[in-house]
Amino acid sequence: MRLTGDPAPGTMNSSSGSGNFLLVPIPEYPLLDCLPNKTVKIVVLGASNVGKTALIVRFLTKRFIGDYEANTGALYSRKVTLDGEEVSLQIQDTPCVALQDDAEGLYCQEQINRSIYWADGYVLVFSITDHNSYRTIQPLYQHVRRIHPSGNIPVILVGNKSDLLRARQVSADEGETLAASLGGVYFEASARENHEGVHSTFLHLCQEVIRVLGGGNGEKRRGGLHLARPKSPNMQELKRRFRQVLSSKVKSSTTL
Ligand SMILES: Nc1nc2c(ncn2[C@@H]2O[C@H](COP(=O)(O)OP(=O)(O)OP(=O)(O)O)[C@@H](O)[C@H]2O)c(=O)[nH]1
Numbered sequence: 001m002r003l004t005g006d007p008a009p010g011t012m013n014s015s016s017g018s019g020n021f022l023l024v025p026i027p028e029y030p031l032l033d034c035l036p037n038k039t040v041k042i043v044v045l046g047a048s049n050v051g052k053t054a055l056i057v058r059f060l061t062k063r064f065i066g067d068y069e070a071n072t073g074a075l076y077s078r079k080v081t082l083d084g085e086e087v088s089l090q091i092q093d094t095p096c097v098a099l100q101d102d103a104e105g106l107y108c109q110e111q112i113n114r115s116i117y118w119a120d121g122y123v124l125v126f127s128i129t130d131h132n133s134y135r136t137i138q139p140l141y142q143h144v145r146r147i148h149p150s151g152n153i154p155v156i157l158v159g160n161k162s163d164l165l166r167a168r169q170v171s172a173d174e175g176e177t178l179a180a181s182l183g184g185v186y187f188e189a190s191a192r193e194n195h196e197g198v199h200s201t202f203l204h205l206c207q208e209v210i211r212v213l214g215g216g217n218g219e220k221r222r223g224g225l226h227l228a229r230p231k232s233p234n235m236q237e238l239k240r241r242f243r244q245v246l247s248s249k250v251k252s253s254t255t256l
Contacts, residue, residue: 039088040209042202043115045140046125047133048096051160054191055125056091058198064191073111082206089206092119097143099136106139116147121154121209123202128159128188129167134174141182154208155184158201163190 044052057065060076076091092115098107116122122144126133137157144153157179159170172188179186187201 038086039090040206041090041092041118041120042123042205042209043092043094043119043121044123044125045094045097045112045116045144047098047127047130047136050096050125050127050130050133051191052096052123052125053093055123055158055160055189055198055201056093058191058195059202060091062195064193073115080203080206082203082210087206087210089202091202097136097140099132099139106136106143108140108143113147116144120213121156121205123156123158123205124182124184125158125160126170127161128170128175129161129164131169134159134170134178137178137182152212153183154205154212155182156201156205156208157182157184157186159186159188160191162188162197163193 044056046052054064056076057063060078073095074093076093078089078091080087080089094112094115095109097112099105100107124137124140126137141155144155157175159172159175161167172186175186175188185204187197187204189197189201191198
């Protein structure tokens, strides 16, 4: 889901009466300030209502926010310290995916495909209270594989809403078995009740991305939608060209 609210950067408002927060998804710092060669790009994917946005917001703000609009795909960024090193982390929230009627394929918007192509690491989320959301994960992973047919794909599987034990439809064993089949690790989390669990889940994936990419992503294993850092202009070169233009103007006026 998408967070809404007053467009003032980084502010949070208590929506009157409900006690919920509406948060503006402004990056913590401009994307162009990303540390060169130390950027980890993560995309969060899953079925509707599983808590994708809630997990991201919990990770970034330590808060649980209960009320959102349908997700249009916000990109968040933040600096994190991993093993003593600063890394720029970009997290892409996505609209939900859904199983097609035959349960083999996926309804997946083009925007999601672009995010999958762009990302270095994948958080696949289902809700432990919704078996259908769990069934979405395998085809979703196959879809990611089709977009990245070669190479090691850093992935974690998150069974969210672990606070709703009474409504559980997916066992921890099912989660672990599925994660193992995807080559990832399974985390049960509650965006509502537990910041630490959510935090360590995201950090685990960051570490996995860095491991797979061989330390930062100076050498990308594939072409992504790079957010290129603009080169700062070379002042010496600018001055030289300025002098050149001036002298040619002087010449042309003396010849007249
Ligand atoms: N009890 C409980 N509710 C949660 C948890 N995480 C999210 N929710 C609730 O589940 C609902 C959906 O959460 P979202 O974060 O919007 O889910 P989403 O996957 O982004 O939803 P889409 O926009 O449909 O893709 C909201 O009402 C949240 O308050 C959790 O850990 N526990």
